[in-house]
Amino acid sequence: MKKKVTLTVNGxxxxxxxxxxxxxxxxxxxxxxxxxxxxxxxxxxCGACSVIIDGRVVSSCLTLAAACAGKKIETIEGLAEDxxxxxxxxxxxxxxxxxxxxxxPGQIMAAKSLLDENPKPTEDEVKEWMSxxxxxxxxxxxxxxxxxxxxxxxxxxxFAFRKREQTAKIQSLDVYKSVAKTN
Amino acid sequence: xxxxxxxxxxxxxxxxxEKVTGEAIYGYxxxxxxxxxxxxxxxxxxxxxxKRISTEKxxxxxxxxxxxxxxxxxxxxxxxxxDKPFLAQGKVRFIGEPVAAVAAEDEDxxxxxxxxxxxxxxxxxxxxxxxxxxKSGAVAIHEDFPKYRKVDFIVPGAHANIAxxxxxxxxxxxxxxxxxxxxLEEKYFVPMIQHAAMEPHSAHAQFDxxxxxxxxxxANDAPFRALHEIAEALGMPxxxxxxxxxxxxxxxxxxxxxxxxxxxVALAFHTNGRxxxxxxxxxxxxxxxxxxxxxxxxxxxxVKKDGTLMAREMTIYWGAGAYAEKSPxxxxxxxxxxxxxxxxxxxxxxxxxxxxxxxVAGSYRGxxxxxxxxxxxxxxxxxxxxxxxxxxxIRLKNIFVEGDISYWGEQLHAVGLKETLTKATEAIEWxxxxxxIKPGVKNGKGFACIQKPTRSPTTxxxxxxxxxxxxxxxxxxxxxIGQGCNTILSQVAAEELKVPMxxxxxxxxxxxxxxxxxxxxxxxxxxxxxxxxxxxxIHAREQIMEAASPMLEAKTQDLDCxxxxxxxxxxxxxxxxxxxxxxxxxxxxxxxxxxxxxTYEIGKDLDLETGHSDHAxxxxxxxxxxxxxxxxxxxxxxxxxxxxxAHDVGKAINPLNCVAQIExxxxxxxxxxxxxxxxxDQTGKVRNPSFLDYHLVTSLDTPELISIIVECAxxxxxxxxxxxxxxxLAPTPAAIGNAVADALGIRIYDLPLKPENVYWxxxxxxxxxxx
Ligand code: FES
Ligand code: FES
Numbered sequence: 001m002k003k004k005v006t007l008t009v010n011g012x013x014x015x016x017x018x019x020x021x022x023x024x025x026x027x028x029x030x031x032x033x034x035x036x037x038x039x040x041x042x043x044x045x046c047g048a049c050s051v052i053i054d055g056r057v058v059s060s061c062l063t064l065a066a067a068c069a070g071k072k073i074e075t076i077e078g079l080a081e082d083x084x085x086x087x088x089x090x091x092x093x094x095x096x097x098x099x100x101x102x103x104x105p106g107q108i109m110a111a112k113s114l115l116d117e118n119p120k121p122t123e124d125e126v127k128e129w130m131s132x133x134x135x136x137x138x139x140x141x142x143x144x145x146x147x148x149x150x151x152x153x154x155x156x157x158x159f160a161f162r163k164r165e166q167t168a169k170i171q172s173l174d175v176y177k178s179v180a181k182t183n
Numbered sequence: 184x185x186x187x188x189x190x191x192x193x194x195x196x197x198x199x200x201e202k203v204t205g206e207a208i209y210g211y212x213x214x215x216x217x218x219x220x221x222x223x224x225x226x227x228x229x230x231x232x233x234k235r236i237s238t239e240k241x242x243x244x245x246x247x248x249x250x251x252x253x254x255x256x257x258x259x260x261x262x263x264x265x266d267k268p269f270l271a272q273g274k275v276r277f278i279g280e281p282v283a284a285v286a287a288e289d290e291d292x293x294x295x296x297x298x299x300x301x302x303x304x305x306x307x308x309x310x311x312x313x314x315x316x317x318k319s320g321a322v323a324i325h326e327d328f329p330k331y332r333k334v335d336f337i338v339p340g341a342h343a344n345i346a347x348x349x350x351x352x353x354x355x356x357x358x359x360x361x362x363x364x365x366x367l368e369e370k371y372f373v374p375m376i377q378h379a380a381m382e383p384h385s386a387h388a389q390f391d392x393x394x395x396x397x398x399x400x401x402a403n404d405a406p407f408r409a410l411h412e413i414a415e416a417l418g419m420p421x422x423x424x425x426x427x428x429x430x431x432x433x434x435x436x437x438x439x440x441x442x443x444x445x446x447x448v449a450l451a452f453h454t455n456g457r458x459x460x461x462x463x464x465x466x467x468x469x470x471x472x473x474x475x476x477x478x479x480x481x482x483x484x485x486v487k488k489d490g491t492l493m494a495r496e497m498t499i500y501w502g503a504g505a506y507a508e509k510s511p512x513x514x515x516x517x518x519x520x521x522x523x524x525x526x527x528x529x530x531x532x533x534x535x536x537x538x539x540x541x542x543v544a545g546s547y548r549g550x551x552x553x554x555x556x557x558x559x560x561x562x563x564x565x566x567x568x569x570x571x572x573x574x575x576x577i578r579l580k581n582i583f584v585e586g587d588i589s590y591w592g593e594q595l596h597a598v599g600l601k602e603t604l605t606k607a608t609e610a611i612e613w614x615x616x617x618x619x620i621k622p623g624v625k626n627g628k629g630f631a632c633i634q635k636p637t638r639s640p641t642t643x644x645x646x647x648x649x650x651x652x653x654x655x656x657x658x659x660x661x662x663x664i665g666q667g668c669n670t671i672l673s674q675v676a677a678e679e680l681k682v683p684m685x686x687x688x689x690x691x692x693x694x695x696x697x698x699x700x701x702x703x704x705x706x707x708x709x710x711x712x713x714x715x716x717x718x719x720x721i722h723a724r725e726q727i728m729e730a731a732s733p734m735l736e737a738k739t740q741d742l743d744c745x746x747x748x749x750x751x752x753x754x755x756x757x758x759x760x761x762x763x764x765x766x767x768x769x770x771x772x773x774x775x776x777x778x779x780x781x782t783y784e785i786g787k788d789l790d791l792e793t794g795h796s797d798h799a800x801x802x803x804x805x806x807x808x809x810x811x812x813x814x815x816x817x818x819x820x821x822x823x824x825x826x827x828x829a830h831d832v833g834k835a836i837n838p839l840n841c842v843a844q845i846e847x848x849x850x851x852x853x854x855x856x857x858x859x860x861x862x863x864d865q866t867g868k869v870r871n872p873s874f875l876d877y878h879l880v881t882s883l884d885t886p887e888l889i890s891i892i893v894e895c896a897x898x899x900x901x902x903x904x905x906x907x908x909x910x911x912l913a914p915t916p917a918a919i920g921n922a923v924a925d926a927l928g929i930r931i932y933d934l935p936l937k938p939e940n941v942y943w944x945x946x947x948x949x950x951x952x953x954x
């Protein structure tokens with residue numbers, strides 16, 4: 001049986017007709033075409049589908065869409081404003097916090113929900129909080145560096161969105177100094 | 184060499200904006216007009232004859248457009264052995280094998296219809312252990328194996344279930360063991376694991392009857408191989424097939440070959456021209472796509488008292504799963520260097536790729552190196568211990584150095600191994616070993632060295648276009664699987680054309696317009712495609728210089744190129760932008776196109792009797808990783824305190840990317856060391872096909888990691904570069920295994936080092952000590 005619901009996604013209202021058992025993830029991706037929210041496991045383990053509902057991060061693969069009526073839903077697509085990236089998005093670029101990028105929207109949404117509530121978490125708190133978001137590519141180091149860079153206000157104030165040549169800022173590049181030539 | 188402007192710099196990635204904003208379109212994000220949704224019926228039996236399939240009910244289900252079974256698609260494919268049907272033909276060989284598929288108006292309808300397909304099976308004996316599967320008396324999993332089409336380097340084994348038998352013969356091992364003061368013989372085991380790329384597999388296909396063209400949209404890491412394989416299977420001319428690559432959400436080897444593609448293709452011939460998408464969920468990805476080879480490794484090593492290696496004999500059973508896929512080449516390229524990066528006068532290796540009734544094993548980051556290293560590198564430590572020698576010292580005595588002739592007969596060059604060994608061990612303060620800091624907790628350190636070849640010989644071709652605005656478009660068939668190739672290749676083009684990075688963009692991957700590339704595998708891209716893009720860029724630059732010569736009234740050799748401009752070397756103010764040169768020469772819509780291709784010329788082919796070759800690989804990657812661990816004696820839990828990873832990359836074209844590859848590799852390696860395994864029962868069923876039960880490393884489990892880049896330039900590589908994608912995880916389990924053995928004084932031979940295994944190893948030792 002189809003049901004009419006109004007979903008508020010990134011400040012925009014969408015009136016849609018959906019089956020009562022539709023998951024928020026399916027509605028975002030298939031009905032609204034917001035494919036920035038990803039699917040990795042479909043059972044609430046990987047965090048790829050993380051979105052923020054009324055300030056709290058949730059797995060949209062476990063959330064019924066109809067239950068979100070009247071709530072404020074934030075997805076990755078709503079983060080950049082007027083061509084300005086959210087500081088977390090910028091930090092993920094500057095500090096290399098992604099590789100294939102499929103987990104990235106979820107990572108950023110999870111981090112955002114933490115920083116919205118607690119702008120000054122410790123590194124351990126960040127590690128703990130982010131442990132619900134799996135990443136198979138990065139080994140997490142650069143993701144944590146990116147989040148901590150926002151916490152510690154270490155992102156470039158002159159960063160230009162969509163400019164393609166910037167020098168990465170990562171602590172671990174200190175190791176690059178130890179590059180030595182053989183032969 | 185002139186000073187490099189952008190090669191060697193840690194520039195941020197060119198695919199950054201779309202990936203942090205959610206704009207990037209991955210394989211499964213793609214929605215095509217009028218698209219149908221496909222679902223698959225998978226075999227529930229590991230080995231059985233199909234007595235009957237009935238699809239009537241599914242076909243009659245409202246909203247269903249097509250139902251296909253093996254009878255509709257009588258095609259088989261395979262990279263080196265054509266053994267795999269698009270959909271099961273007459274029998275099934277693993278649980279998860281695609282048997283039938285449905286295309287419908289939506290996914291729920293397709294799934295409901297799949298449930299209405301009835302299959303009757305007749306059980307056959309199930310083989311889950313590769314050693315059992317090739318014992319005499321074992322039933323052939325592929326009755327028609329001798330009749331299959333195969334490429335010519337395949338050497339089938341004595342038993343019908345041995346798809347490939349690789350042999351390496353150097354010296355006389357019996358003699359070597361006789362001359363040894365110590366001979367050690369052990370058995371090691373590495374279980375089947377999965378790539379677990381965060382994006383599950385999917386493919387879209389459409390067949391246009393009018394034009395006879397088949398188009399496939401899939402995040403496949405080797406689209407040209409996939410195209411070739413489908414053309415060959417269907418007997419279609421290659422020009423009739425087109426692959427378009429959306430972005431790929433990770434791969435690690437899992438997304439090459441044909442897994443979900445044949446199902447989409449099978450359906451596309453029955454949908455009246457409508458495109459169909461087949462998307463696997465996580466469980467389907469676990470059971471039906473690709474895995475990493477389980478391996479049983481017997482290793483026997485003989486040494487002199489002073490630590491000089493005399494002989495090494497290894498027998499490796501590679502569990503291929505139900506179909507050959509990449510097994511023959513994993514068997515060859517994994518078995519060949521399995522004895523390790525050492526000078527050994529007498530070597531004998533037998534590698535067997537063995538069919539079992541388990542999910543198919545394919546390429547996996549590292550391509551057989553982790554399995555060999557798990558055995559070989561632990562045995563090296565064990566030998567050092569028995570000889571009362573330091574583990575570093577015994578390695579230094581035997582490791583490959585510049586100019587050595589390897590045991591497969593190739594003279595080695597650009598060998599940065601020693602430096603990786605020294606740096607990695609120094610980074611964890613090797614000489615300084617506290618063994619017990621807290622009560623009940625034992626500390627230890629260990630390390631492991633590897634050498635990894637790349638797939639050879641192979642070809643990469645590229646095009647580079649320069650328009651009248653001076654924008655550069657690179658056409659390259661390397662797939663951006665997350666490894667950062669688009670950034671690396673853009674850097675190469677920017678370097679050669681002397682333009683800012685912002686001027687360079689990568690053309691989307693479409694086999695209709697992109698030049699041939701062998702594959703995005705084997706850590707081959709920076710080297711092969713880097714060379715091709717470099718040559719194409721130089722070719723474009725030369726054309727621009729030639730065109731500019733009359734415009735600037737100067738000889739080409741008096742011209743130079745910097746910052747997007749061509750100018751006179753001694754009068755830099757006499758300059759034209761690249762775009763201006765193109766416009767004046769070819770008009771307002773003109774384009775200059777440079778082309779380049781690179782093929783590594785192999786010397787003698789691998790000798791099938793001895794495994795010898797004077798050029799087994801275009802280049803070799805060397806690495807050493809070291810670990811410091813603490814083991815809780817009561818629970819068997821291992822905590823990695825810190826790790827170091829020193830990798831010889833030849834030349835770091837982008838050090839940020841290098842560090843990223845190392846970090847990702849090491850953490851993946853830690854997962855395979857400590858907890859990852861596909862648990863498969865005696866009936867061939869995967870018991871843990873979800874991220875709930877198959878544990879991946881999380882942000883809480885990562886140790887302090889010291890990444891070290893060593894640059895031992897490869898003369899043939901672009902700017903000296905080799906490769907780095909795979910080695911990151913190759914020595915990791917062995918390094919951790921050695922650290923655990925150092926901590927406990929107990930050697931554990933089977934991966935993963937999960938707490939219960941460690942716990943029981945401790946208990947058994949206690950019992951033995953008491954007795
Ligand atoms: S897809 Fe929702 S948590 Fe994995
Ligand atoms: S960047 Fe690929 S899974 Fe995280």
